[in-house]
Amino acid sequence: MGKHYGNLQRIVDGVRKYAITPDIPGGFITIEKLEKITEVAKKYNGIIKLTSGQRILITNLFEEDLPAIWEELDMEPAVTSQNSVKNVEMCPAGFCKRVRYNTIGLGMKLYRKYQKQEMPCRTKIGVAGCRNACGSVYSKDIGVIADFDGL
Numbered sequence: 235m236g237k238h239y240g241n242l243q244r245i246v247d248g249v250r251k252y253a254i255t256p257d258i259p260g261g262f263i264t265i266e267k268l269e270k271i272t273e274v275a276k277k278y279n280g281i282i283k284l285t286s287g288q289r290i291l292i293t294n295l296f297e298e299d300l301p302a303i304w305e306e307l308d309m310e311p312a313v314t315s316q317n318s319v320k321n322v323e324m325c326p327a328g329f330c331k332r333v334r335y336n337t338i339g340l341g342m343k344l345y346r347k348y349q350k351q352e353m354p355c356r357t358k359i360g361v362a363g364c365r366n367a368c369g370s371v372y373s374k375d376i377g378v379i380a381d382f383d384g385l
């Protein structure tokens with residue numbers, strides 16, 4: 235399905251419903267993009283779910299609508315296969331008073347390098363700016379946590 239990827243979520247009375255997750259690096263999104271997501275979801279009777287992976291899932295969609303939905307969103311899918319790097323989650327780091335090192339830049343670099351990379355299993359990476367490790371970074375497959383001495 236490539237660029238028009240959607241994940242089959244449910245089959246109810248023979249009707250197949252799909253979900254998509256637009257790419258939102260680090261969970262940072264512009265107001266305009268957020269408005270676009272809500273506008274498109276509303277048009278196609280989608281249901282929005284905020285995910286634990288700092289993404290916005292739009293579900294309850296029909297397969298035949300997926301190409302138009304992606305075109306109207308003008309965004310890329312965050313996930314195009316099951317066994318891959320699912321996301322690089324990031325805490326707000328530089329926007330937080332407790333930060334030890336602003337890890338957003340590092341997180342974005344990891345995101346650009348590894349996001350969507352094929353793996354033997356679903357793989358999650360987390361990056362946090364201090365030992366509080368917001369976003370459950372200790373429980374990720376790979377975690378990067380800034381400490382008193384920097385990274």
Ligand code: SF4
Nearest residue numbers: 325330363364367368
């Ligand atoms: S991990 Fe630390 S720097 Fe990041 S949001 Fe949490 S408290 Fe703030």
